Amino acid sequence: MKPENDNSPRDDSAGMLDENISRLLKAASDSTSPSRRFTESLIGGALSELEGAQVKKKDETRRAAGSDWLEKTLGWAAMVAAACSAGVAVIASIFLKMNFVLQSAVVLTMIFNWLTYLGEFIR
Amino acid sequence: MPDELDQQKWAAFARGDADVWRVFIDRQIPRLYGLFLRSWANRSLAEELVQRTVFDAVRGRGGYDPAKGGPEEWILAIARNNIRLEVRKRASRPSPNGDVSRYFEAIDTRPLPDELLEREETADMVRLALSRLESKEQVVLEAKYIQELTAADIARQMGTTEKAVHSLLYRARISLRRELERLASLNEKG
Numbered sequence: 001m002k003p004e005n006d007n008s009p010r011d012d013s014a015g016m017l018d019e020n021i022s023r024l025l026k027a028a029s030d031s032t033s034p035s036r037r038f039t040e041s042l043i044g045g046a047l048s049e050l051e052g053a054q055v056k057k058k059d060e061t062r063r064a065a066g067s068d069w070l071e072k073t074l075g076w077a078a079m080v081a082a083a084c085s086a087g088v089a090v091i092a093s094i095f096l097k098m099n100f101v102l103q104s105a106v107v108l109t110m111i112f113n114w115l116t117y118l119g120e121f122i123r
Numbered sequence: 124m125p126d127e128l129d130q131q132k133w134a135a136f137a138r139g140d141a142d143v144w145r146v147f148i149d150r151q152i153p154r155l156y157g158l159f160l161r162s163w164a165n166r167s168l169a170e171e172l173v174q175r176t177v178f179d180a181v182r183g184r185g186g187y188d189p190a191k192g193g194p195e196e197w198i199l200a201i202a203r204n205n206i207r208l209e210v211r212k213r214a215s216r217p218s219p220n221g222d223v224s225r226y227f228e229a230i231d232t233r234p235l236p237d238e239l240l241e242r243e244e245t246a247d248m249v250r251l252a253l254s255r256l257e258s259k260e261q262v263v264l265e266a267k268y269i270q271e272l273t274a275a276d277i278a279r280q281m282g283t284t285e286k287a288v289h290s291l292l293y294r295a296r297i298s299l300r301r302e303l304e305r306l307a308s309l310n311e312k313g
Contacts, residue, residue, distance in 0.1 A: 017231035021296055024303075025268040026166035027240040028249035034156045034170060037271040042174055043148050049181050050139045 133189040139181075147194060148177055154195075155202050162206055165241045172209065176202045213238075223248070224307035230300055248310070252302035260295035267292055 095106065135143045155176055159169035179201050187197050219226065219236040223245065226235055239245055253261055259281075266277045274288045281288065 014231070016234065017296055017300065020230045020235050021264070021299060022268045023167040023235060023240055024245070024249045025253075025264060026170075027164075028246045028253065029166060029269050031166065031269065032157065032160065033153050034166075034173065035269070035271045038170055039149065039152050042152060042177055043145060045174075046148055046177050046181050047141050047145060049178065050141060050144055053181075054139055 130189070133187075133194070136194055137184060137187055137189075139184055144181070151177070151195070151198055155198070158199075158202055159206070162209075163237070163241055165237055167240070168209075168237050172202070172205050176205050179205070222311065224304065224311050227300070227303045227307045230303070244310075248303065248306050252299055252306055255302050256295060256298050259291060260298055263288065263291045264295050264299065 095103065098106065132143060136147065152173055155173045156169050159172045160166065163169070176198065180198050183201070187194065191197070219239050223239065226233075226239055253264070256264070262281070263277060266272045266280065267274075272280070274285045274292075278285045278288045283291075
């Protein structure tokens with residue numbers, strides 16, 4: 001918030017001398033109000049802090065919204081996976097109850113269908 | 124109707140509306156500065172405490188409760204709390220002794236104690252030291268530290284270059300330091 005430093009030799013001792021001289025001269029001054037430059041600099045700093053806090057808040061909201069979307073997608077994927085598993089279980093149980101000839105016919109039909117599909121795909 | 128307007132203003136204030144805060148801080152800075160200056164005759168400390176209070180308010184705006192009073196009373200309560208903290212800080216550190224020259228000798232290595240800056244004799248010594256400098260040096264020191272102008276602004280005012288201002292400031296600081304040391308040692312002998 002302090003105004004820019006105008007020290008020529010920029011080292012620690014010059015910085016401390018600058019700071020102390022500033023404090024001494026202010027102590028000797030009769031002014032009862034802060035300088036306009038100090039006021040403007042402080043207002044600018046405070047408004048930047050406010051802006052920064054609001055940007056951070058927006059980021060958090062956006063991040064929360066992003067995680068909501070991820071949760072919804074994962075939820076839907078889990079539901080589809082559960083439905084598919086139930087379907088596979090039903091089909092498998094029916095398949096296991098079939099006699100050997102019928103099982104062989106189902107498997108051969110599936111292989112024939114896959115080969116036809118593959119042939120169509122290659123062509 | 125005024126109540127409704129106030130409520131809208133308070134809501135915008137708590138939300139951190141930049142326009143409302145700009146007006147609010149601009150009005151509060153002189154009030155807070157005066158309050159701190161009444162506690163300690165130390166302008167740099169007053170600036171530091173004003174700065175601390177404003178930032179405490181900005182960071183703690185979520186805790187502002189309109190039911191307990193207006194924003195002015197709220198920031199005043201923060202300022203009073205900062206005064207209490209400063210009083211406690213001062214009570215825990217040793218007060219500077221009467222040997223002023225010892226502090227001026229270490230002016231470029233250690234911060235001067237606030238209590239030293241608040242003595243009337245220190246202010247008198249600075250005024251006297253300043254009056255012994257060349258007029259150009261007095262002007263440049265006042266422009267830089269009291270009016271808080273940038274080197275570019277000072278250069279424009281003095282009709283010179285920024286480089287010349289930097290070099291004049293450097294010489295002025297050294298001269299002031301030398302004068303202060305001399306006056307402090309004379310004071311000690313006297």
